[in-house]
Amino acid sequence: MIPKSLQVLGTSATIIFGGFVTLNFASTITIGALRAVTEAKRKKVAAPCGSCKGKGFYKCKLCKGNATIKWSPLYDPIFINPCLCPTCDGNRVQRCLNCLGKGFY
Ligand SMILES: [Zn+2]
Numbered sequence: 001m002i003p004k005s006l007q008v009l010g011t012s013a014t015i016i017f018g019g020f021v022t023l024n025f026a027s028t029i030t031i032g033a034l035r036a037v038t039e040a041k042r043k044k045v046a047a048p049c050g051s052c053k054g055k056g057f058y059k060c061k062l063c064k065g066n067a068t069i070k071w072s073p074l075y076d077p078i079f080i081n082p083c084l085c086p087t088c089d090g091n092r093v094q095r096c097l098n099c100l101g102k103g104f105y
């Protein structure tokens, strides 16, 4: 038979632990909800970025969407090599520097 005092201790520990987990869970949800609300508010208030028209990215300015740039080490028109664009790494688009890719201010 289990002594009564130990049983009580076990029960209270379960309650404390359960309460802690519940509290933790609740705060996680609260923080998540708050974050979602803040983000929604920001999106509502925020004006869409004019540079990328709210997309968060625009056509790469360096390669003009070609993914490669014509680069010559000697400025010689005969030795022009197509190089992978260093700005967009061949993605043809670059992240909007105006809104840092968010699409809005
Ligand atoms: Zn590029």
Ligand SMILES: [Zn+2]
Pocket (backbone or CB within 6 Å): 049, 050, 051, 052, 053, 054, 055, 056, 057, 096, 097, 098, 099, 100, 101, 102, 103, 104
């Ligand atoms: Zn932008």
